[in-house]
Structures are given as C-alpha cells and as structure tokens.
Amino acid sequence: MENMQVNTPERVLVLLTVLDRGGAETMAMNYLRHFDRSRVVYDFLVNRKYRGDYEDEIEALGGRIYRMCPMYPQYFARYKREFRAFLHEHPEYRIIHSNLEDRSYFPLRIAKEEGVPVRIAHAHNAMRGFNAKTLFRDYFRLRLSGNPTHMFACSQEAGDWLFGKKNREQVIQIPNAIDVEQYRYNPETTQQVRAEFGVTGPNTLVVGHVGRFAPQKNHKQLIEIFAEVHKRQSNSVLWLVGGGHGTESLQGEVRARIRELGLQGAVKFLGVRSDVPRILQGMDVFVMPSLHEGLAIALLEAQAVGLPCVMSDVITQQVNVSGAIRTCALQDEPEIWAETVLECVSTRHNDADRTQQADVVRAAGFDIAQNARQLEQWYLDTLARSVHE
Numbered sequence: 001m002e003n004m005q006v007n008t009p010e011r012v013l014v015l016l017t018v019l020d021r022g023g024a025e026t027m028a029m030n031y032l033r034h035f036d037r038s039r040v041v042y043d044f045l046v047n048r049k050y051r052g053d054y055e056d057e058i059e060a061l062g063g064r065i066y067r068m069c070p071m072y073p074q075y076f077a078r079y080k081r082e083f084r085a086f087l088h089e090h091p092e093y094r095i096i097h098s099n100l101e102d103r104s105y106f107p108l109r110i111a112k113e114e115g116v117p118v119r120i121a122h123a124h125n126a127m128r129g130f131n132a133k134t135l136f137r138d139y140f141r142l143r144l145s146g147n148p149t150h151m152f153a154c155s156q157e158a159g160d161w162l163f164g165k166k167n168r169e170q171v172i173q174i175p176n177a178i179d180v181e182q183y184r185y186n187p188e189t190t191q192q193v194r195a196e197f198g199v200t201g202p203n204t205l206v207v208g209h210v211g212r213f214a215p216q217k218n219h220k221q222l223i224e225i226f227a228e229v230h231k232r233q234s235n236s237v238l239w240l241v242g243g244g245h246g247t248e249s250l251q252g253e254v255r256a257r258i259r260e261l262g263l264q265g266a267v268k269f270l271g272v273r274s275d276v277p278r279i280l281q282g283m284d285v286f287v288m289p290s291l292h293e294g295l296a297i298a299l300l301e302a303q304a305v306g307l308p309c310v311m312s313d314v315i316t317q318q319v320n321v322s323g324a325i326r327t328c329a330l331q332d333e334p335e336i337w338a339e340t341v342l343e344c345v346s347t348r349h350n351d352a353d354r355t356q357q358a359d360v361v362r363a364a365g366f367d368i369a370q371n372a373r374q375l376e377q378w379y380l381d382t383l384a385r386s387v388h389e
Helices: 023-034 055-060 073-089 101-113 134-141 156-163 165-170 187-196 219-232 248-260 276-281 297-305 334-346 351-363 368-388
Strands: 010-015 040-046 065-067 095-098 118-123 150-153 171-173 205-210 236-241 267-271 285-288 309-312 326-328
Touching: 010 368, 023 040, 023 055, 023 297, 023 368, 040 368, 055 065, 073 101, 095 101, 095 368, 101 118, 101 134, 118 156, 118 368, 134 156, 150 156, 156 165, 156 171, 165 171, 187 276, 205 219, 205 276, 205 297, 219 236, 219 248, 219 285, 219 334, 236 276, 248 267, 276 297, 285 297, 285 334, 297 309, 297 351, 309 334, 326 334
Parallel strands: 010 040, 010 095, 040 065, 095 118, 118 150, 150 171, 205 236, 205 285, 236 267, 285 309, 309 326
Antiparallel strands: none
C-alpha cells in the first residue's frame, strides 16, 4: 500500500501579551476563524499566566498556546533567554507575527539572529501624548528597523507611529476585518436585547460603548459626556461593554464618578461579552472618545449595525467607511459632545437603511472572509519566496 502524504498546515507564531477581548486579539481571532486551517493556523505566545477569554476557542480551532515571562523592564534579560530557547525548541515556526508594537524589537531581533525567514511587526495603535512608558516605547521602536522582514499596520497613522513616515511605502495595511454578516441589523434582535436589559419603551435612548477598561478608552470623559446627554434627555441610558483582567481600579473610579453624578440607574456595566454583535443591535448611538486608536474595530462593528457614531478627533478617518461618523475634539466640552450625539440620533437611518450598512462595510474592504483568504495566501507565498532566496 502506498504511503499517503498528509499536508500539514503552516503554523504561524503570533505574539500577543494576553488573549482577552482587546482589539489586536480580536483581529487575530477573526482571521484564525476564517483561515483554511488545513493550510494556515495560528499558534500564540503570550506573556501572562492566566487564561484569556479566547483560549478555549483557540484550542478548539487547533491552535496552540505557549506562555513566557512578562515583558517588563525587570524581565527583559529573562525574556530574551526564554525566547531564544523557545525558538531552539520549536524550529517549526518559520513565520513570526508580532503584535507587541515597539516591544517587537526583542523577539524579532532574536528571530533574525536565529534565522527565522518571515518576521512581521504589526502596528495597531497611533500613540499620542507623553507618559512614563513613552521613553521606553520611543527607544525600542526606533531600534526596530532591520529586524522585521515585513511591516504591517491597521492604519496609516499606526504605521507612521511604529515605523516612521519614511517607511510608509513599505508598510502593508492589514484590515481589522470583521464578519460583516454577524452585524447586519435585525429589528427583532433589537427589541429582544433592549427588553433583556430593561429598556421597554421605544423612546428610551441607548448610548453605547464597547472597549476594555483602560486609560486609552477614556471612560472618564465618556461618563461626563453621557451626564450631559442625560440632562437633555432624561430617558436615556448608557451601556458599557467591556472589562478585562486587572481593570478593577479603573472601573471603581468610573463607578464612583457615576455615583457622584447620580447616574447609578442610568448606566449599565455589561461586562466582557461574547455576543457583541447582538448587544450592538440594542443601541441607538455609539460613542468613542478614545485618547488614541489604530483603527478601532468597535467602530467598524457599530457602522455595520447601522449605528450613528461619534468619535474623538485623534481616531483615524480611515475608520469612517460610512462617511457618517461625527467627530469631536478631545478638548471639546462635554456639552458639545452631547449635542453632537443627539444630533446624530435625530438623523439616524431607518430600519431599511440600517440593514444595508453591513454592505457598506463589506464594500470598503473590511469583510473578514475575503481578507482571511488574502492573508493566508500572503503567508504561504512570502514564505516560499523567502526560503528560495
């Protein structure tokens, strides 16, 4: 009997800090779900001991998960030793896709020294402002050059920050694509979700936000904005979707401010959700006052549902695929934000138009089915070229 050759998939090693429901993690999961996993599959190397939200699903899809020490300054030397040892133990990884932003410098430098042929650094954020981490970030991103073989970015602004404008022509933009059909508006779902969370009247305004509790997402300003909306329309509520490991302190500060403003009955913390497409259906308007973003997946999702959106002026206009997102400056007073939110609601789509917004997002190039096929083929073609060079 002849031996039958069994094709094994190319296993891409994806570097992330943790596997919770953040933007980069969600992007990676969207691609993993839609790959032909007989050809390409993602394995993950993370820097946290606890199991993240996506780990059960990754393993069910055939992915493997490895852990290493945190990438804090006191662990840098240990991380470099452990990562080099990992590559020696796992020579099967010929493609490394790092989502560690400026910290990609460490693993990709070592991967280059160890002869890994395809080394990708992926930019997800356009950092702004100055804090204690800025000096570290600048130090490492300026030394990143020469270690990746390829540069990916979710937006031009994110690529400019990590790789510099001089490299703009070499940066490959990889869409933060979504499964558009999951977000297509359905009025029956809207009614079910609103009833589930105690919104029984058609005139109640549901203001929504999806994002982990991190300073970047600017929940404190969001609460001030909603307080002004609530003054103008008392039958309004705010739904906060998100959480995350280690966010208890920030959530506590947000809850305290809600109590000070007397909004306890009007703000709902919905926690980390696996049914975000469904929850979005129950909202009337989506607000995102982030301090920085790369290309916000949540805004793509909101547009696919047909929600009017208001975002901060630091978020790239590349995400405005519907052409209908309103922008407010971060320094604008909450009153201005509130007026903009209510203006958006007054001009929102009817049900028929909302149903069609998923097609707008697809036409803009953000549907995961098509993008997953393209990225899958890119990995295989690029690896084949690099091996023969």
